[in-house]
Amino acid sequence: MIHNTKCECGHQNHVGTVLCESCGKPLTDEAGNEPLEMRYDGVARRSQRAKRTPLDRVWNFFSSVKIAVYLIIFTLLASAIGTIFPQEDTFINLDPATFYKDTYGWSGELYYLLGLSHTFDSWWFRMLLFMIGTSLVICSLDRVLPLYRALSKQQLRKHPSFILRQKVAFEGDLPQSGVNESTKDWDDRFADALRKKHYRVYREDGALLAEKNRFSRWGPYINHIGLIIFLLAALSRGIPGWHMNQYMEFLEGSPKAISGTNYYLLNNQFTVDFYNPDEMSEGFRQRDVAVPKVYKTDAILYECTADCRVADKQPVLRELTHQQIEVNKPLKYKDLQVFQFDYSETPELLAIKPMLTDHSTGQSYGPIDLQMDNPLPSYQAGPFTLTLKSFFPEFGLDDKGLPMTKSNKPLAPAFVFSLTGPGLPAAGSPYMYFPRQIDKVNFRQDDINGALGSRFDLSVGSMDDVKIAQYTSYLNIRVEKAMPYIWFGAAVSMIGLIMGFYWQHRRIWLRIDGARLMLGAHTNKNWFGIRKEVADALGKTGIDVDPKSLEKGRNRE
Amino acid sequence: MNFETISSSALLAAFIVYCIAFLVFVLAVAGKGWSSRDPQEHVKRWGRFAFAASVVGFACHLLFFFTRWYSAGHIPTSNMYEFMTFLAMMIMFAFIIVYLIYRTPVLGMFALPVGIIVIAYASVFPHEVQPLIPALQSYWLKIHVTTAATGEAFFAVGFAGGLMYLLRTIDFKGTSKAARREQRGAEFTLFTIVTVIAFVSVVFGFHAAGYSAQFGKQVTVKDPQGVEQTVTQKIDYVLPPLFQPYDSQLISMKPFLGMDKPPMTSPSWMKGGNAGRKFNTVVWSLLAGLILYAILRLVARRRLGEAIQPALAGIDAEDLDEISYRAIAIGYPIYTLGALIFAMIWASEAWGRFWGWDPKEDWALITWLFYAAFLHLRLSRGWQGKRSAWLAVVGFLVVMFTLIGVNLVIAGLHSYAGV
Ligand code: HEM
Numbered sequence: 001m002i003h004n005t006k007c008e009c010g011h012q013n014h015v016g017t018v019l020c021e022s023c024g025k026p027l028t029d030e031a032g033n034e035p036l037e038m039r040y041d042g043v044a045r046r047s048q049r050a051k052r053t054p055l056d057r058v059w060n061f062f063s064s065v066k067i068a069v070y071l072i073i074f075t076l077l078a079s080a081i082g083t084i085f086p087q088e089d090t091f092i093n094l095d096p097a098t099f100y101k102d103t104y105g106w107s108g109e110l111y112y113l114l115g116l117s118h119t120f121d122s123w124w125f126r127m128l129l130f131m132i133g134t135s136l137v138i139c140s141l142d143r144v145l146p147l148y149r150a151l152s153k154q155q156l157r158k159h160p161s162f163i164l165r166q167k168v169a170f171e172g173d174l175p176q177s178g179v180n181e182s183t184k185d186w187d188d189r190f191a192d193a194l195r196k197k198h199y200r201v202y203r204e205d206g207a208l209l210a211e212k213n214r215f216s217r218w219g220p221y222i223n224h225i226g227l228i229i230f231l232l233a234a235l236s237r238g239i240p241g242w243h244m245n246q247y248m249e250f251l252e253g254s255p256k257a258i259s260g261t262n263y264y265l266l267n268n269q270f271t272v273d274f275y276n277p278d279e280m281s282e283g284f285r286q287r288d289v290a291v292p293k294v295y296k297t298d299a300i301l302y303e304c305t306a307d308c309r310v311a312d313k314q315p316v317l318r319e320l321t322h323q324q325i326e327v328n329k330p331l332k333y334k335d336l337q338v339f340q341f342d343y344s345e346t347p348e349l350l351a352i353k354p355m356l357t358d359h360s361t362g363q364s365y366g367p368i369d370l371q372m373d374n375p376l377p378s379y380q381a382g383p384f385t386l387t388l389k390s391f392f393p394e395f396g397l398d399d400k401g402l403p404m405t406k407s408n409k410p411l412a413p414a415f416v417f418s419l420t421g422p423g424l425p426a427a428g429s430p431y432m433y434f435p436r437q438i439d440k441v442n443f444r445q446d447d448i449n450g451a452l453g454s455r456f457d458l459s460v461g462s463m464d465d466v467k468i469a470q471y472t473s474y475l476n477i478r479v480e481k482a483m484p485y486i487w488f489g490a491a492v493s494m495i496g497l498i499m500g501f502y503w504q505h506r507r508i509w510l511r512i513d514g515a516r517l518m519l520g521a522h523t524n525k526n527w528f529g530i531r532k533e534v535a536d537a538l539g540k541t542g543i544d545v546d547p548k549s550l551e552k553g554r555n556r557e
Numbered sequence: 558m559n560f561e562t563i564s565s566s567a568l569l570a571a572f573i574v575y576c577i578a579f580l581v582f583v584l585a586v587a588g589k590g591w592s593s594r595d596p597q598e599h600v601k602r603w604g605r606f607a608f609a610a611s612v613v614g615f616a617c618h619l620l621f622f623f624t625r626w627y628s629a630g631h632i633p634t635s636n637m638y639e640f641m642t643f644l645a646m647m648i649m650f651a652f653i654i655v656y657l658i659y660r661t662p663v664l665g666m667f668a669l670p671v672g673i674i675v676i677a678y679a680s681v682f683p684h685e686v687q688p689l690i691p692a693l694q695s696y697w698l699k700i701h702v703t704t705a706a707t708g709e710a711f712f713a714v715g716f717a718g719g720l721m722y723l724l725r726t727i728d729f730k731g732t733s734k735a736a737r738r739e740q741r742g743a744e745f746t747l748f749t750i751v752t753v754i755a756f757v758s759v760v761f762g763f764h765a766a767g768y769s770a771q772f773g774k775q776v777t778v779k780d781p782q783g784v785e786q787t788v789t790q791k792i793d794y795v796l797p798p799l800f801q802p803y804d805s806q807l808i809s810m811k812p813f814l815g816m817d818k819p820p821m822t823s824p825s826w827m828k829g830g831n832a833g834r835k836f837n838t839v840v841w842s843l844l845a846g847l848i849l850y851a852i853l854r855l856v857a858r859r860r861l862g863e864a865i866q867p868a869l870a871g872i873d874a875e876d877l878d879e880i881s882y883r884a885i886a887i888g889y890p891i892y893t894l895g896a897l898i899f900a901m902i903w904a905s906e907a908w909g910r911f912w913g914w915d916p917k918e919d920w921a922l923i924t925w926l927f928y929a930a931f932l933h934l935r936l937s938r939g940w941q942g943k944r945s946a947w948l949a950v951v952g953f954l955v956v957m958f959t960l961i962g963v964n965l966v967i968a969g970l971h972s973y974a975g976v
Binding site: 039065066068069072073075076079080082083086087089120234245275279280291292293327328330337339341476478480483486487490493494497498501502524525526527528548551 | 658659687688690694695873875876879883886887889890893894897898901902905906907908909910911912914916919920922923926927929930933934936937938963
């Protein structure tokens with residue numbers, strides 16, 4: 001098939017051109033009367049060329065706005081489906097295989113089996129986003145280049161059928177204003193009126209082109225570029241090391257390793273303040289609920305330099321930073337961020353410093369420093385040595401009546417020492433110690449220790465010698481290296497949106513043949529505005545028209 | 558007199574002034590044939606008056622907002638009541654902006670009721686000023702909520718324009734399949750609006766009458782040590798219980814129409830006491846909506862759309878189309894900035910993640926995608942006129958679902974404490 005793409009003005013157009021690139025004469029549908037399709041000024045796009053290689057097919061597929069709208073709608077539906085039940089990652093420590101069934105019944109189970117409980121990490125959701133990205137790139141390239149070409153070399157004198165078939169058009173005689181006005185004078189005044197409205201006016205004898213805000217045409221493309229950057233940044237979180245997210249609990253008092261890193265974090269102290277009743281409004285006070293005002297973790301971040309994660313050895317730590325973590329105010333160190341997530345009150349014994357009293361002499365020795373989390377193999381109290389035989393963080397008896405520990409949390413700690421020193425056998429005598437008074441009574445420490453128990457006493461003088469952790473702070477530890485790119489993409493996108501929506505590209509073509517005046521105007525949005533401007537400008541030069549009458553197809557009803 | 562009471566009075570004043578402004582708009586548009594004066598002159602004169610009233614109402618609304626801000630010590634957008642009144646304020650703002658561009662009094666006839674209904678809806682929620690929990694103490698949150706609401710307000714005006722377009726152009730006499738479908742669609746939209754009004758009236762009616770009922774339900778909760786405990790959860794009803802929560806006991810109930818216990822129980826798959834209460838509220842709203850709708854139908858003796866249509870006669874449909882589209886086009890960048898970008902900034906400040914697929918975030922995205930599809934269809938596929946108007950109407954339903962439905966139906970991080 002051979003198209004004749006040469007226009008009568010002599011310009012040779014590409015295949016697929018709708019309006020002659022030079023004079024604007026419609027190349028198809030020449031005899032019609034309807035307003036012209038002005039999208040991309042009627043230039044040919046790559047996707048409209050005749051060739052049909054596989055690349056062309058892919059290109060054509062992704063360059064279609066129809067496909068783009070489908071992709072957007074599919075993403076929309078998928079996102080909606082993803083909110084029917086909570087997603088798996090909303091929960092910490094939970095077995096999804098049973099959770100959905102137990103909580104929501106068969107529909108929950110189906111939801112889980114279809115993989116919808118992790119919609120947003122699914123391959124098909126990523127695929128959708130990826131396809132939107134591809135579509136954005138191809139669609140934008142397909143249009144922006146031809147549009148740029150068309151707008152950067154516009155010819156002033158347009159074909160009458162181009163001008164009159166604009167959506168906003170006017171045809172009439174030059175006003176006979178009594179004064180002997182030449183065509184040129186009218187033209188001047190009209191051009192001035194348009195310049196006052198910030199148009200850039202180009203003239204050539206008997207023809208005029210006024211244009212403003214062309215830059216707004218690039219808005220959608222800049223927006224799309226921003227979206228592409230954003231999408232790429234979002235997908236880049238899959239790169240190893242670019243993204244980390246974990247929730248950990250930190251009891252006050254001892255440093256804890258952050259898994260997957262070389263860092264240790266210490267919850268040095270946790271504090272919470274509640275709103276005073278007089279800070280609440282009358283109505284709310286009556287509800288009588290405690291609302292926390294601020295809670296924060298006094299945190300120290302360390303780097304482990306030696307003996308990291310080695311059993312029975314304390315790691316060697318180097319302090320990196322000491323910060324207060326509050327909600328909305330994370331600890332920041334390089335790429336690492338630590339957020340205050342939640343807290344709970346969990347009174348727990350951390351350390352105790354008892355004195356050893358020998359009733360036979362009345363002397364006290366010590367104190368010894370007993371750490372619940374990692375007790376040492378032996379302690380020295382004056383002439384006596386306490387060798388640790390066993391340690392039960394939460395002491396209990398099993399069904400055979402033998403001692404055991406129920407957990408490794410120091411909820412009911414018990415120590416079994418072997419005591420040696422003056423007046424004691426060299427092999428050592430067993431001595432049992434329950435730091436908590438209540439356990440001491442319940443488990444009958446004195447009876448267990450027998451005679452040794454009446455001679456020796458291990459106890460603290462005051463509460464200053466007891467270290468208790470009140471709170472566990474739940475912290476959220478994150479690394480997010482893609483953030484700068486995310487923000488950059490969002491910013492570019494926003495700039496594009498603002499360009500495209502708050503300004504409109506407007507063009508007015510004018511052609512004077514003798515006393516006959518033909519005017520056409522085009523905008524990509526806001527016809528109301530351009531109609532008014534054209535009518536105003538014409539009014540200033542003595543042609544009174546109702547703005548509405550300018551628009552084609554307006555008076556249909 | 559303290560600032561909190563000044564603030565409440567200012568909102569009441571705004572509400573009344575808006576209602577007056579609305580009536581004057583109706584008078585301006587529908588009454589143009591009455592006086593012997595030139596109809597154009599009539600519309601212009603009364604339209605100007607109605608617009609001035611709207612601006613006065615808006616000023617009262619601003620007074621409400623700032624005095625409440627002052628008395629609470631933080632920007633009042635932190636619970637459902639505050640957010641909805643703020644949204645209504647921005648709807649009025651968006652209306653004023655769009656009105657200044659197009660100066661069409663009909664717009665007032667449709668946009669004002671949207672704002673008025675939103676205020677009425679807001680007042681169903683507890684009014685008291687609440688202390689801010691730490692997660693909400695961030696200035697990004699304020700920026701996020703206010704800009705998102707501003708964008709949504711423009712969508713609301715777009716909705717008003719779209720609905721006007723439909724009521725103006727739908728052929729209510731038509732019997733073709735397509736015409737029938739459109740008639741039903743428009744009627745359904747109006748019914749939805751009527752239901753919201755009915756819901757607010759019912760809640761107010763029973764509240765004024767001091768109605769209350771209470772149920773108890775045994776629930777197991779885990780304490781921080783992971784030990785399960787059974788506690789009795791109390792569920793307060795403000796509407797007479799037609800349905801009591803599944804598996805619950807009646808604690809107290811004021812008799813209603815001679816009933817002293819609920820006739821029915823909510824379905825068993827509705828877990829939790831609040832689901833039962835919400836279900837009861839939904840049933841009440843639908844019933845009241847149906848009754849109110851039936852009364853209106855009886856008075857109008859026609860479908861409501863058909864009854865409204867004559868008021869729109871002589872208005873250029875394409876203007877309505879343009880107004881609706883323009884409002885959405887103005888709102889879209891604001892919405893993008895507020896509901897997505899600022900939300901991401903806040904989320905990344907507060908939780909260290911800019912996006913977490915939380916239901917509220919997710920629905921904000923859905924709304925945004927919906928309007929993106931709308932803009933593409935309109936720009937590149939020539940969807941103008943009716944199709945575009947339908948999308949503007951549906952779009953606003955999506956917005957409202959995001960704001961209200963998500964909180965009622967799906968719980969997430971953002972859920973404000975509600976009724
Ligand atoms: C979620 C993703 C997208 C968003 C938020 C978006 C947003 C926008 C916006 C706001 C406009 C301007 C509309 C107007 O001025 O009325 C626009 C225009 C456009 N978009 Fe998208 N877009 C998205 C995806 C796509 C995709 C995947 C394609 C690829 C086919 C595409 C193709 C276009 C085209 C061709 C235009 C018209 C540009 C013009 O004619 O000046 N968009 N887009």
